[in-house]
Amino acid sequence: MPKLTLIQAINEALRLAMRRDPNVVVMGEDVGINGGVFRATEGLYQEFGPDRVIDTPLAESGFVGAAVGMAVYGLRPVVEIQFDGFLAPAHEQVVSHIARIRNRSRGRFSCPMVIRIPSFGGIRALEHHSESIEAWYANVPGLKIVVPSNPYDAKGLLLAAIEDPDPVLYLEPKRLYRAFRAEVPADYYTVPIGQAAIAREGSDLTILTYGVHVHTALEAAERAAAEYGWQAEVIDLRSLNPIDVETIIASVKKTGRAVVVTEAPRTAGFHSELIALINDHALEYLEAPVARVTGFDIPMPYLLGEDLYLPDPGRVMEAIVSVRNY
Amino acid sequence: MPKLTLIQAINEALRLAMRRDPNVVVMGEDVGINGGVFRATEGLYQEFGPDRVIDTPLAESGFVGAAVGMAVYGLRPVVEIQFDGFLAPAHEQVVSHIARIRNRSRGRFSCPMVIRIPSFGGIRALEHHSESIEAWYANVPGLKIVVPSNPYDAKGLLLAAIEDPDPVLYLEPKRLYRAFRAEVPADYYTVPIGQAAIAREGSDLTILTYGVHVHTALEAAERAAAEYGWQAEVIDLRSLNPIDVETIIASVKKTGRAVVVTEAPRTAGFHSELIALINDHALEYLEAPVARVTGFDIPMPYLLGEDLYLPDPGRVMEAIVSVRNY
Amino acid sequence: MATAVATGLDMEQLFPVRRVLGPDGTPVQAEPDFPPDLLKDVYRWMVYLRVFDQRCLNLSRQGRMGTFAPFSGQEACQVGSAYWLRKGKDWIFPTYRDHGAMQVMGVPAKHILRYFMGDERGSCVPEGVNAFPISIPIATQLLHAVGVAWAAKIKGEDTVAVGYAGDGGTSPGDFHEALNFASVYNTATIFFIQNNRYAISTPNTRQFKAPTIVQRALAYDIPGVRVDGQDVLAVLTVMKEAIDRARSGGGPTLVEALTFRYGPHTTPDDPKKYRTQEEVEEWQNRDAIQRLRRYLMLKGLWTEAEDEDLQQWARDQVNAAVAEAEAEPRPSVDDIFGYVYAEPTPELVRQREYLKAYLARKGRKGVGIHA
Amino acid sequence: MATAVATGLDMEQLFPVRRVLGPDGTPVQAEPDFPPDLLKDVYRWMVYLRVFDQRCLNLSRQGRMGTFAPFSGQEACQVGSAYWLRKGKDWIFPTYRDHGAMQVMGVPAKHILRYFMGDERGSCVPEGVNAFPISIPIATQLLHAVGVAWAAKIKGEDTVAVGYAGDGGTSPGDFHEALNFASVYNTATIFFIQNNRYAISTPNTRQFKAPTIVQRALAYDIPGVRVDGQDVLAVLTVMKEAIDRARSGGGPTLVEALTFRYGPHTTPDDPKKYRTQEEVEEWQNRDAIQRLRRYLMLKGLWTEAEDEDLQQWARDQVNAAVAEAEAEPRPSVDDIFGYVYAEPTPELVRQREYLKAYLARKGRKGVGIHA
Ligand SMILES: Cc1ncc(C[n+]2csc(CCOP(=O)(O)OP(=O)(O)O)c2C)c(N)n1
Ligand SMILES: Cc1ncc(C[n+]2csc(CCOP(=O)(O)OP(=O)(O)O)c2C)c(N)n1
Ligand SMILES: [Mg+2]
Ligand SMILES: [Mg+2]
Numbered sequence A, B: 001m002p003k004l005t006l007i008q009a010i011n012e013a014l015r016l017a018m019r020r021d022p023n024v025v026v027m028g029e030d031v032g033i034n035g036g037v038f039r040a041t042e043g044l045y046q047e048f049g050p051d052r053v054i055d056t057p058l059a060e061s062g063f064v065g066a067a068v069g070m071a072v073y074g075l076r077p078v079v080e081i082q083f084d085g086f087l088a089p090a091h092e093q094v095v096s097h098i099a100r101i102r103n104r105s106r107g108r109f110s111c112p113m114v115i116r117i118p119s120f121g122g123i124r125a126l127e128h129h130s131e132s133i134e135a136w137y138a139n140v141p142g143l144k145i146v147v148p149s150n151p152y153d154a155k156g157l158l159l160a161a162i163e164d165p166d167p168v169l170y171l172e173p174k175r176l177y178r179a180f181r182a183e184v185p186a187d188y189y190t191v192p193i194g195q196a197a198i199a200r201e202g203s204d205l206t207i208l209t210y211g212v213h214v215h216t217a218l219e220a221a222e223r224a225a226a227e228y229g230w231q232a233e234v235i236d237l238r239s240l241n242p243i244d245v246e247t248i249i250a251s252v253k254k255t256g257r258a259v260v261v262t263e264a265p266r267t268a269g270f271h272s273e274l275i276a277l278i279n280d281h282a283l284e285y286l287e288a289p290v291a292r293v294t295g296f297d298i299p300m301p302y303l304l305g306e307d308l309y310l311p312d313p314g315r316v317m318e319a320i321v322s323v324r325n326y
Numbered sequence C, D: 001m002a003t004a005v006a007t008g009l010d011m012e013q014l015f016p017v018r019r020v021l022g023p024d025g026t027p028v029q030a031e032p033d034f035p036p037d038l039l040k041d042v043y044r045w046m047v048y049l050r051v052f053d054q055r056c057l058n059l060s061r062q063g064r065m066g067t068f069a070p071f072s073g074q075e076a077c078q079v080g081s082a083y084w085l086r087k088g089k090d091w092i093f094p095t096y097r098d099h100g101a102m103q104v105m106g107v108p109a110k111h112i113l114r115y116f117m118g119d120e121r122g123s124c125v126p127e128g129v130n131a132f133p134i135s136i137p138i139a140t141q142l143l144h145a146v147g148v149a150w151a152a153k154i155k156g157e158d159t160v161a162v163g164y165a166g167d168g169g170t171s172p173g174d175f176h177e178a179l180n181f182a183s184v185y186n187t188a189t190i191f192f193i194q195n196n197r198y199a200i201s202t203p204n205t206r207q208f209k210a211p212t213i214v215q216r217a218l219a220y221d222i223p224g225v226r227v228d229g230q231d232v233l234a235v236l237t238v239m240k241e242a243i244d245r246a247r248s249g250g251g252p253t254l255v256e257a258l259t260f261r262y263g264p265h266t267t268p269d270d271p272k273k274y275r276t277q278e279e280v281e282e283w284q285n286r287d288a289i290q291r292l293r294r295y296l297m298l299k300g301l302w303t304e305a306e307d308e309d310l311q312q313w314a315r316d317q318v319n320a321a322v323a324e325a326e327a328e329p330r331p332s333v334d335d336i337f338g339y340v341y342a343e344p345t346p347e348l349v350r351q352r353e354y355l356k357a358y359l360a361r362k363g364r365k366g367v368g369i370h371a
Helices: A006-020 A044-048 A060-073 A088-098 A134-138 A151-163 A213-228 A245-255 A270-285 A313-324 B006-020 B044-048 B060-073 B088-098 B134-138 B151-163 B213-228 B245-255 B270-285 B313-324 C002-006 C036-061 C075-082 C099-104 C109-117 C140-155 C173-185 C214-220 C232-247 C277-284 C288-298 C304-327 C333-337 C346-362 D002-006 D036-061 D075-082 D099-104 D109-117 D140-155 D173-184 D214-220 D232-247 D277-284 D288-298 D304-327 D333-337 D346-362
Strands: A003-005 A024-028 A053-055 A076-080 A114-119 A144-146 A168-173 A181-183 A197-200 A205-209 A232-236 A239-241 A258-261 A291-293 B003-005 B024-028 B053-055 B076-080 B114-119 B144-146 B168-173 B181-183 B197-200 B205-209 B232-236 B239-241 B258-261 B291-293 C091-093 C161-166 C189-195 C224-228 C253-258 D091-093 D161-166 D189-195 D224-228 D253-258
Touching: A003 A006, A003 A151, A006 A024, A006 A044, A006 A076, A006 A151, A006 A168, A024 A060, A044 A053, A060 A076, A060 A088, A060 C140, A060 C173, A088 A134, A088 B088, A088 C140, A114 A151, A134 A144, A134 A239, A134 A270, A134 B134, A144 A151, A151 A168, A151 A181, A197 A213, A205 A213, A205 A245, A205 A313, A213 A232, A213 A258, A213 A313, A232 A245, A245 A270, A258 A270, A258 A313, A270 A291, A270 B270, A291 A313, A313 D346, B003 B006, B003 B151, B006 B024, B006 B044, B006 B076, B006 B151, B006 B168, B024 B060, B044 B053, B060 B076, B060 B088, B060 D140, B060 D173, B088 B134, B088 D140, B114 B151, B134 B144, B134 B239, B134 B270, B144 B151, B151 B168, B151 B181, B197 B213, B205 B213, B205 B245, B205 B313, B213 B232, B213 B258, B213 B313, B232 B245, B245 B270, B245 D346, B258 B270, B258 B313, B291 B313, B313 C346, C036 C075, C036 C099, C036 C109, C036 C232, C036 C288, C036 C304, C075 C099, C075 C161, C075 C189, C075 C232, C075 C253, C075 C288, C091 C140, C099 C109, C109 C304, C140 C161, C140 C173, C140 C189, C173 C189, C173 C214, C173 D173, C189 C232, C214 C224, C214 C253, C214 D214, C224 C232, C232 C253, C232 C288, C333 C346, D036 D075, D036 D099, D036 D109, D036 D232, D036 D288, D036 D304, D075 D099, D075 D161, D075 D189, D075 D232, D075 D253, D075 D288, D091 D140, D099 D109, D109 D304, D140 D161, D140 D173, D140 D189, D173 D189, D173 D214, D189 D232, D214 D224, D214 D253, D224 D232, D232 D253, D232 D288, D333 D346
Parallel strands: A024 A053, A024 A076, A076 A114, A114 A168, A144 A168, A205 A232, A205 A258, A258 A291, B024 B053, B024 B076, B076 B114, B114 B168, B144 B168, B205 B232, B205 B258, B258 B291, C091 C161, C161 C189, C189 C253, C224 C253, D091 D161, D161 D189, D189 D253, D224 D253
Antiparallel strands: A003 A181, A144 A239, A197 A232, B003 B181, B144 B239, B197 B232
16 A cells, blocks of 8 residues: 555545545645645646636635635535634634534535645744644534544545535644655545544553644553553544544543643643543543643744643653552 | 613723723724714713724724734724624734734733623524634633623723733623613722632532623522522632632532533533633542533524523523532 | 825716616616516515515514614615526625515515524525525625635636625625635626615715725726616616626626615614714605606606505515514424534534423423523 | 726826836936935845845755745845834834844844744844834734824824735735725825735736736725835835825825745745746846946945945844854743733643743753654
């Protein structure tokens, strides 16, 4: 099987989707001749032409709002936001329209589209290029939110998102774009939205995370096994909405201990909902408070400070010890 | 002491602040001659004139973004967003600039301003006029968020927000604007941001809430006392960021049982953070899972459906029973 | 004016107000050759919409409806802007005040009534009716109108999309982004701006400094036209030109219709706070319905007797629709939970069943904030 | 063009490109009477900035700096736009590419270097230097420039604010909202648009359809001027006019400067993907620095020897600044936690102390994703 990076898997998914369905169009800033600033759309302009691979003017509300009309008219727009920090100008279109068109029209109209958002930090970028924006949207009914952590899921989740009858925010961990290669089947397949994956099995504690921090967690889990003989179960959520409550709760009931890992600011992040879910469904199984390993309540620091801000295996390791030795 | 409605208390606070500090300006849509669609700025245009009570063009990003420059230059803008649903066009200015100017410039510049946002549902309004948007901003470092539940706090918190050296989102529960009158001192006073209030003392369980649902909770608390003899402690958070962890945790440690009440959609609302805080600081004191009484994961229904969506004393009552009889 | 510094152009001369009939109904220029039946049909629409609008305002004041946005005074714009559109083919993207145009496009009156009564089902328009649900966030819908026309162009179809906005609707960034996108991609989008001089209480003078809205067409290098919004023949004429141009690949047009709302912005609004009775009367003297009636009578196409019948017919129509709408049950739990996604998530099912059980325990009467 | 349908105006004629010197440095019109010392000072600035910019690009490529946005090719715009502003009084609102103008305003080179090295302290400019921190979200800063000038007007001060943007920066809604607000409130704001023909890879032709950006001034009824951005004397001239007008209550001006960036959009960008070598050379032949040098020599105001000294001086300046910047320690925990609010919240104090303790346990070397 071919080995691809995560960004190559995204590129392949886009190509397959466009070959399969003539209604799929890709649009955004510099996605055409330039192939996108991360090269996610490389080669698509050449294969599918300017009508389906559209370089838009520099206006996120503009192309996201136009994509709403396209979706309503029967196209399947896949919109690229150049960086996480730049979805903000399109916030109104996302929360006031995209999330609501089906509900507002009681099913008469719908808005199937995918918004691809290179997300999260760790690539030594400029300000607004390393944001965790999931909390802006996890509380907005009508949206789906997915986050791949590896090339296989990246391709399968993107194809599932493009097939989905409802709008999907597809958060791409930039830091993983070229971090490693993995086997990815060359043909068309989907990874169902709403199902978490067990990235590592274990019975001593549960780590809930997504995106790049699946790897942070796995590294810490290996250390915990080596240093203490504790087997951590690492759950890769993959989908934040809908969320796979069953898998999460089954694991926490089994282990009785949990750590949540994200890089969003600590207060009121999506991780807070994970803790709330455990409270709702498995409180009596907890042998220690759920530990949160997150970013801090400060704006994402510029590159010289980002290593201070971002969760690392060391911090996860200390959280593991805290829930084990509680 | 004069008895005022909540909207009158806001109007009085604005007048006092403008009299006290010539740098305070009020701006927004229809805040001038018209006195605001809710009459919050009634009479200010006549007293302070068009330079300080500014009817802006219909563009939220425009007047919120212009207010940034004004604040940096030394004015104290108090911006009125006409309804909660219409802060969205200014989202980028709020999250990318207002929240960050002090941090970005390492203290060289700051952005002290207040954004007044008539919020939440229950007034039989049109779509986008009944939103709970606190989750968009509670995870954004650099902002403060307050929510009054009565005329006294409305005036004191607004004056504190205008004095504050940092930007404050001031969420106004529309449903309380004219719901009742209460005694409000005629002179200038502030209610410190970051301190919760104990709206009702009790030892059998804790209800954490803010805004209109302080009253929903109080009604349920009275029923619980009458029907079961349970004394609920009702905590009016007043400030969501900074949040008064001490008061919350002290109460939960005392009662061992908690209910959170908001009308935001259930998944990943600010209430999720309240549950996470209890997990962090008082898990071992819990005798039952924290119960959530919230909105549902659907867009706020139009007026004929809003009574189905909004938490009522009956739902809080059932939550009380569930945490007591766990 | 300031542009004088730069160019010395007189925008009012550059974009003259298109007008066919004077206020008294006599032609001020050669009339378009619209057949008598069409003229009568247009007249019927305007009369019917006035009756409908006034009735809704009363229902709202009686609490039988929620907040309502009346268009009385803007009937020529409502009918003239949508009249030529091909049902089931072309699209409109209305604001809260364009429910007249929506009816011309085929939305049943009952749907408009249910919408303002507070029922999402009102926006579930019949199949084949291409009226998008009312957009309340100002100017956002203009981008949807661009997207639909753009998608049609990509698919090789000649669909035309009309995006509606008011004078205040020209201030949000989305107005600019929509016109720029339509211009760059040459989409078949018509931006129909009803300049009724106020955005709630904010007059044109606080909304923009330029003497016209239409001159913004120059910024985007697209055609722009100003029209007397109280003269339905003029509105029909400029819309026909714009639609024909759009359909034949000529791209977008910016239309500024000069008009006025006689009533409040919405039910709770008190217009006396920001405008004079004189101004209102001045505009009522240019009333579009009167104007067309005078013209039709002048032409011997219409009689007093016919007019009385029409008024009666309109009242009957509206009465029937109101009765129908008021007979509808309130939205159910299944209804408010049923359309968030194509398939409800497990969590939504859980929440829906919880609410049903709660209601069963308490009975809807016993619950809810309005109980 | 489409507006022909509406007006038949030729925008290129309406807004001629203002130019003083031809590419070869010979005047094409009467020169403004700028004293020789001023001309030399302007020249020194441009030469220095070119050296600074090229050095930064190298530092970035060597990994001694993060992503960097070079302005080489746009020096006349950088210097000419900020040169007349009163330090400590007027303001600028720069983009990531306007760190040349920032230095002209008084921001020490070291601050620019630290910013691009990834240290927020770079934006903590000395007191009295009114250069706002770099705004990366496109066009958002134009509203800040409106707000500052508006606030000054309310306070009765004649402060002028210059808002910077590129050609791509004219597409976001904030561009429209800023120009409309400035127009309605007649604020002393100058919108200085450097049209360098590309927004990353997107050419003007995909950004807007109109032949010029400046014609948008017509939409807002404000003065607009197009200028040769490779001719610093022309840029200085039009900025002087705009600043004088703004200061004397004449309100905002839209300036479109035609220019070009020689280098990549930012360090990782590969311009070969979207533009030809011919186009680059064509623009290098109009280089602003060459042009002014030729003019100065023509006038006998400048010699080869002086030029070599200047080049050396510039290199020394930059070397000193780089040495200073590289000597700075990395931001500390107190630094990244210290400025979120005027007073840290209890929760922030808790988090800060946790991080310090964690670092003490592990040592910064041992932690972090780049460890
Ligand atoms: C983004 C946004 N901000 C504010 C509002 C509140 N609002 C509703 S209508 C209106 C005035 C609109 O005026 P105009 O565009 O002239 O249309 P008209 O009501 O006159 O038909 C305002 C401010 C809104 N609906 N959306
Ligand atoms: C709102 C927003 N969207 C996208 C970006 C990413 N981005 C950075 S620079 C740039 C192009 C800007 O082009 P232009 O305005 O012409 O300025 P130039 O870089 O040419 O000086 C883009 C798309 C951004 N910074 N902000
Ligand atoms: Mg209006
Ligand atoms: Mg550019």
